[in-house]
Amino acid sequence: MPYRLAEARLAMEALAADPDDTAQAIRAIGAMSGRSPERCFKRFARSERGARILREKRELYDILSDIDRLGAMPEGSLGRGIWTFYTTEQISAQGLKGASEAAAGEGAFFSGDDDRTRFGRRLRELHDVFHVLTGYGRDMRGEIACLAFTFAQTQNTGIGYVTLRVLRGAGWRSEMGRLVRQGFWRGRRAQWLVDQDWEALLPLPLEQLREDLGVGPAPEYEALRSPGAPALAS
Numbered sequence: 001m002p003y004r005l006a007e008a009r010l011a012m013e014a015l016a017a018d019p020d021d022t023a024q025a026i027r028a029i030g031a032m033s034g035r036s037p038e039r040c041f042k043r044f045a046r047s048e049r050g051a052r053i054l055r056e057k058r059e060l061y062d063i064l065s066d067i068d069r070l071g072a073m074p075e076g077s078l079g080r081g082i083w084t085f086y087t088t089e090q091i092s093a094q095g096l097k098g099a100s101e102a103a104a105g106e107g108a109f110f111s112g113d114d115d116r117t118r119f120g121r122r123l124r125e126l127h128d129v130f131h132v133l134t135g136y137g138r139d140m141r142g143e144i145a146c147l148a149f150t151f152a153q154t155q156n157t158g159i160g161y162v163t164l165r166v167l168r169g170a171g172w173r174s175e176m177g178r179l180v181r182q183g184f185w186r187g188r189r190a191q192w193l194v195d196q197d198w199e200a201l202l203p204l205p206l207e208q209l210r211e212d213l214g215v216g217p218a219p220e221y222e223a224l225r226s227p228g229a230p231a232l233a234s
Contacts, residue, residue, distance in 0.1 A: 004031035008158075012165055019140055019226040022099035029158035036156045040194065041119050050195040053122070054115045060125040060198055064093035070202075078209055079202035081132040088232050089138045093125060100124050123154070129198060133210065134186065135218020139225050141176050145183035152187025153194060179221055190214040 011028035015021055044050035063069060063079075067086060073079035086092055127150070134149050136142035144166045151159040163180060170176035191213045201209060210216060 001034055003034055007031040008161060012162070018228065020228045022096065023102045025162060026100050028162050029156070031158065032161040033156055033158035036154070036158070037120065040123070040154050040156065041116050044119055044195050045115065047195045049197055053195070053197070054118065057118065058122070058199065059118070060122050061093055061097065063199060063202065064125050064128060067092070073203050076205050076207070077203050078129070078132060078206045081206045082128060082202070085128065085132050091138070093128065096124060096127065123194070126194070126198070132206070133215055134183065136183065137223050139223035141179050141221060141224045144176065145179040148180045148183035149187035152184045153190070153192065175222065182219060186216055
């Protein structure tokens with residue numbers, strides 16, 4: 001697929017005006033992804049775990065959209081951490097699904113039943129998993145650091161484009177720049193996480209998973225909330 005630079009630039013301009021407009025970030029990523037999603041899918045399908053997930057027609061969304069199921073997972077687990085992330089930030093897997101479908105145009109890209117479309121949905125759901133696994137929050141610094149981590153994992157050129165645009169604007173030596181570089185190198189050092197059996201890993205201790213998967217401990221940084229971000233729930 002060809003890159004659509006003009007579309008990506010317009011989306012980035014809209015995102016700069018409203019940093020909480022997730023659909024614009026997804027549009028920019030989609031416009032500059034090219035063939036990278038196909039390459040990532042082929043790697044996933046070649047792996048033993050990935051092939052099994054495709055055969056079983058897994059939908060990670062089914063678990064992440066069930067807030068009660070997440071909340072019932074053991075204290076300190078990855079799943080319970082995602083529950084805390086959702087409830088504190090007042091967001092949901094349903095919200096990310098809606099933003100991605102709006103960006104794709106009435107959900108056409110995400111609504112199929114073939115392996116590639118199902119894989120695309122799974123990658124979408126991994127965004128929130130990566131937030132909690134890495135310890136990067138939903139604030140503007142945490143969001144772009146999570147994308148840098150994801151770029152290192154998926155090599156998606158659209159994610160790379162968004163990350164580099166923000167890095168260039170913020171400055172290499174800024175706090176934002178430091179977190180972007182940190183997120184990227186954490187993603188490079190970690191195991192390949194795209195084909196992990198997340199359904200089985202969600203109930204496991206988060207700190208154990210960070211160590212076992214090579215992600216490392218959650219970083220300390222000063223969160224930068226956007227003006228329009230909702231107040232954190234207590």
